[in-house]
Amino acid sequence: MPGYSRPEGRARRIAVLKDNIPPSPGFSPGLMFEFRIHSTSGAARTGSLTLPHGTVETPVFMPVGTQGTVRALSPADLRAVGAGIVLANTYHLHVRPGEDVIAQLGGLHRFMAWDRPLLTDSGGFQVFSLAGFRRVDEEGVEFQSHVDGGRRVLTPERATEIQWTLGADIAMAFDHVAPGAADEATSRDALERTLRWLERCVKRHGELLDRWTVGESVQPSNRPTVPQTLWPILQGGTHRALRQEGLRRILDMGSWTGLAIGGLSVGEPKPKMYEVLETLGPRLPAPIPRYLMGVGFPEDLVAAVERGVDLFDCVAPTRNGRNGSAFTPEGPLNIRNAALRTDAGPLDPTCDCETCTTYSRGYLRHLFVADELLGLRLLSLHNVRYLIRLAEQMRAAIRKGNGALAAWADDWRRRYT
């Protein structure tokens, strides 16, 4: 039952919900998951990634809708700030409300009323960072739900099946994430397991895809109307040799529609992260998009785009927004600052979002000081818009060519820091 059925037996039914969220109008199976590079500037590039629910212009920032909602924002808000793709978390949605509930409610797109592309993380990062108890073995990870404390198991096969049931455009392979400061032996261990698990994810995903292709109902309750792709995650910590080896072995496994770099921005020093990106850069196959997982502070976005990254996600804009911290061209601004009490100016005078074009800093400060919910939303909205605009600005600079990106980035850093 993929659709959205309306209750029977009631008069004056005027709320009409779409039966399903179909592929976007321009969708053509032939172009599916195609990535076209439009222009480059050093290692940086602009491109467009065609997915079942729409085409995404890269570099792009993906807002995070952990529990099937980008915290404090509605889908209309996300469209208004120009979000092209949103990330949701398999771990959280599996634990609550469960993928079967989401399937019965029409799949993840219909569930969260988001008709543009979606990407689901595999749950690997969450079981290694959130769960209290966990036991890792070759089969998978047994962990304790953060919601009800119950024991659950995620394996590469289960993570793949859950994501297929959710029905995002892009699913991620189930990975073993080591801490940022892990030594080489620990990182090697996580890398090797991630590679073995990747093979199992690919196998299970291929089986689901084969059965979908011949029209077989893979999940009785939710056969997606459009297919899904699977991206691998490269681990290896901050160890350059491991990263290189891992990348080579992933590429040797076959062709991919995209590739994610995991295990960064997990506590290691920033120069280490940039070093890994620089090591990988020339070795990454140009024709597929590169997704740097969990990265989303403005300075990291700029540095990573310069090093050839195409996609990003991070909770920073919404989490910081809810804490009263706003991204501005001059760096973060604490909206609770008493100096803003009678500041009649906009939060960020260069920004075109609803928050900056409608309200004064003094009013936004009042909302936070008075604990008003609208404040959480307005700063989250601005911060997400800020990162989306940052990506837009970098795309424009890359397209311009002739070192425009480097000049733009220098200017940006000079103001921001």
Place this chain on the structure above:
Amino acid sequence: MPGYSRPEGRARRIAVLKDNIPPSPGFSPGLMFEFRIHSTSGAARTGSLTLPHGTVETPVFMPVGTQGTVRALSPADLRAVGAGIVLANTYHLHVRPGEDVIAQLGGLHRFMAWDRPLLTDSGGFQVFSLAGFRRVDEEGVEFQSHVDGGRRVLTPERATEIQWTLGADIAMAFDHVAPGAADEATSRDALERTLRWLERCVKRHGELLDRWTVGESVQPSNRPTVPQTLWPILQGGTHRALRQEGLRRILDMGSWTGLAIGGLSVGEPKPKMYEVLETLGPRLPAPIPRYLMGVGFPEDLVAAVERGVDLFDCVAPTRNGRNGSAFTPEGPLNIRNAALRTDAGPLDPTCDCETCTTYSRGYLRHLFVADELLGLRLLSLHNVRYLIRLAEQMRAAIRKGNGALAAWADDWRRRYT
């Protein structure tokens, strides 16, 4: 400095905030505060009330923006659900951020980015219900701020001046509110004091208006660009004789552009409230709008419109919404109910709001169970829309005539309870 100045010395300034919120395009001083009755049905009537910031169709429900924001909703949300006028609380805004701050930020309309009519309550109800410590004497009320515990004083003159500084379209007289179960002597005392305070409010309001009329700057920081009217509040508890006497003495004081009935819905049994309305009904002058303060449960709205009331306000739709309780034609619905887990239908199938036309009950339940902020907003939005539609439906029934309102109300009650 009534305007909204933009900060100097920054490049690429694209956030442009309007310098002020002017009167509505159709505003004509000659029609100001005029109330036109269009049709009647028994004691009920439809009308339109012309205010400096727009014309309000009555009967009308006013959402409550206690601290200068209707909790969890933005001005755009309020426009989308058809809100024509919003109420804000003088007590809360005086205590935080203070009327001088609001004046420096351009007045209340500009502060909260609401360009339609506003009404401010005088603070009387709050100092008698919220403040911990309070000392009442003939001069006014000394109370303890619920924010910082500091001692403050509100008098009829101060309440009038603060409201003038805030600049809402309608200001309320400062009143002495007795508890719902107050005996006749206590209610008499509150009524007498309210009448004496009303004279002082009228005097102070007249002085402010006179100085405004000759172009004098009444508040150096915030001379309103349009004038304001003052409405009296009738007290008298549930004592019919006191209510009648109070009404007569208020009407004897002069002509009014509107009249509020206070001290109801404060703990007395509902039949008592209806009895007071029925007592007052035939005695209220037809040509001016009647505002029943603090009333906003659906059944009360219907009963009061049938008894001739034109305006309402209440925090119920937003407070209940944040608690997960939704108004529906079949009565309140608890969105956390486990039976809604896989309910793919809309919250209220008869409703046209964003919540009901976009999301399933199952998703809304998930948002509440998962403590997601979007849930608070979506149920608040629906509940406010529900009450605004209720008023719209009653206006349509009254216009239809021939007992259509009674038939509509019978049908409505049969379904709701």
